[in-house]
Amino acid sequence: MHPIGEVVAPSLNEVCSQNLQISIKECYVPTVSSVINQKRNQVELNFTRRTQVCLQYEEDGRCQIWKRKTIPLYSVTPCLCLQVWEDDDDKPRRSLSCPFKKTGFLQKNVWQNLTVSVGQGRMNDKGQMLLWNLSAPCRLEGEVWPCGWNGGHQCTEIEGFRQQLENTTWEQNRKNQWVKLGVFEDINLQLSPCVMVHLKRGNLHLGPFCYRQTTRWRWNLLAVAGLLVITLTALMLCLLHNFVKKLASRSFQRGCMQIGRKGHIVLLSPPDVRDGVSEVCGLGSFLKSQGFSVSVDQWSRMEQVKLGPLPWLHSQLLHVKNLGGRAVLVLTRKALGLANEWHREALDGGDGNTPQSPYSDVFMASLCLILGDKQLGRTGERFLLVTFDHDVVQTPGSLPELFHGLHLFRLPSQMKTLLCELARGGKRKPEGRKTKNGWKWVTLDQCWENSFSTQTSSKCSSEILK
Known part of the structure; x- marks a missing residue:
C-alpha cells in the first residue's frame, strides 16, 4: 500500500502569474490603453465592447464603474488606476494598471x-x-x-x-x-x-x-506662486478698472441710451472658481458701480447654504424676469470641458458619474436652464457668456453645442458692448451676423434693434420650484 499524500494545486492567479496568459485560455484578461489629449482636455480610453472598466484612486481605492471612453482631464491624477475585466461570469480575472503615476503635470489636479x-x-x-x-x-x-x-x-x-x-x-x-x-x-x-x-x-x-x-x-x-498670482491679479484689476471705466463711459455716451433704471445682473462663476475669483468679483464690483443691481454667486455662499444652490439661482432669475437684466456665465477652459461632458451625458441619458468641482452646483444648474431655454426656442433670452481669457475660444465652432446661439463677450476688449447689452435689460434682441453654426457676433451699432419679451420659462426652472 502506497501512502496517501495530500496534493495542493496552485490557484489560477499563481498559474497565470508565470507568464502563461497566452497558452492558457483561463488566464486571458482584456486590456485598456489610454491617451492624454490636452487639446480636448480629456483622456481617451481604448477597450473592446465587452470589456468592463472601473476607475479607482489608489490601487486599493473604491472601484467606480466607467462606461464612457473619455475621462475629463481635470479629474485625472497620478494615483488614478484602471481596473478591467471581461463581461463574462466564467472569466472572473481582472487586471489593474495605474498609467498616470509618472505624469507630473497631473499633480496639480490633486492640489486643486x-x-x-x-x-x-x-x-x-x-x-x-x-x-x-x-x-x-x-x-x-x-x-x-x-x-x-x-x-x-x-x-x-x-x-x-x-x-x-x-x-x-x-x-x-x-x-x-x-x-x-x-x-x-x-x-x-x-x-x-x-x-x-x-x-x-x-x-x-x-x-x-x-x-x-x-x-x-x-x-x-x-x-511661492501664490504671492505672484495675487500681485499679477491686483495689477490686472487696477488696469482693467481704469481702462473699462473710461471705455464704458465713452461707449454709453456714443452708442447706448441712458436708462434711468438698470436691471438685475446675476454673475455666475466657472467651476474652477479659484482660477477666476478676482476677475469675477472685480467684474461684479464694476457693474455695481455702473448702477446695476448685481448678485455674484461668490458673494452669496451663506444664502446658497440656507436655500440650496438651485433655489438660490431660481430666485435670482425671478429678479431678472421682474427687473430686466441677464445672467452672465463666466467661461474658462475647465468650464467648457465640463459643459461638453454634461451636455453629452444629458443627451445620452447618462448616469451622472462626471466628476465635479465642489463649487460647480450653481454652474451645473445654469447649464440645465440654458438647455431648457434652447429646447423651448428661447436661446439667449436670459443668459450670455463672458471670458477673460482670449485663448479659451479660438473660433466660433470651438464653443460647445450647448452654448451655440448665446452671445460671447471677450473682456476687457468688448466691455463697452457688454455694458450696452446689459443696459437694455434684455428687452431688445440684436440681430448679429451669424456664422454657419449659429454663433452671433454682436456689434455696438446693432445694440438697439428688434424688441423681444423676457417672459421665459423652462423645464429646469419648473423642476426647481417643485
Whole structure:
C-alpha cells in the first residue's frame, strides 16, 4: 500500500502569474490603453465592447464603474488606476494598471482638489482640543502642526504637536476622496490656533487654516506662486478698472441710451472658481458701480447654504424676469470641458458619474436652464457668456453645442458692448451676423434693434420650484 499524500494545486492567479496568459485560455484578461489629449482636455480610453472598466484612486481605492471612453482631464491624477475585466461570469480575472503615476503635470489636479477644515472639541477632562480634517483625491505624505496666529503675516508653530500624514491612516469617503482626520489635544483655543500642512511632494507649505475664520477652506495658495498670482491679479484689476471705466463711459455716451433704471445682473462663476475669483468679483464690483443691481454667486455662499444652490439661482432669475437684466456665465477652459461632458451625458441619458468641482452646483444648474431655454426656442433670452481669457475660444465652432446661439463677450476688449447689452435689460434682441453654426457676433451699432419679451420659462426652472 502506497501512502496517501495530500496534493495542493496552485490557484489560477499563481498559474497565470508565470507568464502563461497566452497558452492558457483561463488566464486571458482584456486590456485598456489610454491617451492624454490636452487639446480636448480629456483622456481617451481604448477597450473592446465587452470589456468592463472601473476607475479607482489608489490601487486599493473604491472601484467606480466607467462606461464612457473619455475621462475629463481635470479629474485625472497620478494615483488614478484602471481596473478591467471581461463581461463574462466564467472569466472572473481582472487586471489593474495605474498609467498616470509618472505624469507630473497631473499633480496639480490633486492640489486643486485638496481641502482642509479645522474645528474645536472638548476632552473628557474638559480640556480643549483642535480637530483637523484633510481630504484629497490621492493619499499624501507630509506633516501637520498647529500654529499661533497673531494677526500679522506669520503663524508661529506651537512646538511638540507635529503629526505625520501616513499612508496607512487614510479612509475613502462616498465622493471617492481620501480623508485624513487628526486632533491636537490640550490646545488653548483662546489663542485662535491654526493648522499648517507640509507636503513632501513638491515641498509645499499650505495654510494657515484657522477654525475661527472658516469651517472649510479650499486650498488655493502655493507658497511661492501664490504671492505672484495675487500681485499679477491686483495689477490686472487696477488696469482693467481704469481702462473699462473710461471705455464704458465713452461707449454709453456714443452708442447706448441712458436708462434711468438698470436691471438685475446675476454673475455666475466657472467651476474652477479659484482660477477666476478676482476677475469675477472685480467684474461684479464694476457693474455695481455702473448702477446695476448685481448678485455674484461668490458673494452669496451663506444664502446658497440656507436655500440650496438651485433655489438660490431660481430666485435670482425671478429678479431678472421682474427687473430686466441677464445672467452672465463666466467661461474658462475647465468650464467648457465640463459643459461638453454634461451636455453629452444629458443627451445620452447618462448616469451622472462626471466628476465635479465642489463649487460647480450653481454652474451645473445654469447649464440645465440654458438647455431648457434652447429646447423651448428661447436661446439667449436670459443668459450670455463672458471670458477673460482670449485663448479659451479660438473660433466660433470651438464653443460647445450647448452654448451655440448665446452671445460671447471677450473682456476687457468688448466691455463697452457688454455694458450696452446689459443696459437694455434684455428687452431688445440684436440681430448679429451669424456664422454657419449659429454663433452671433454682436456689434455696438446693432445694440438697439428688434424688441423681444423676457417672459421665459423652462423645464429646469419648473423642476426647481417643485
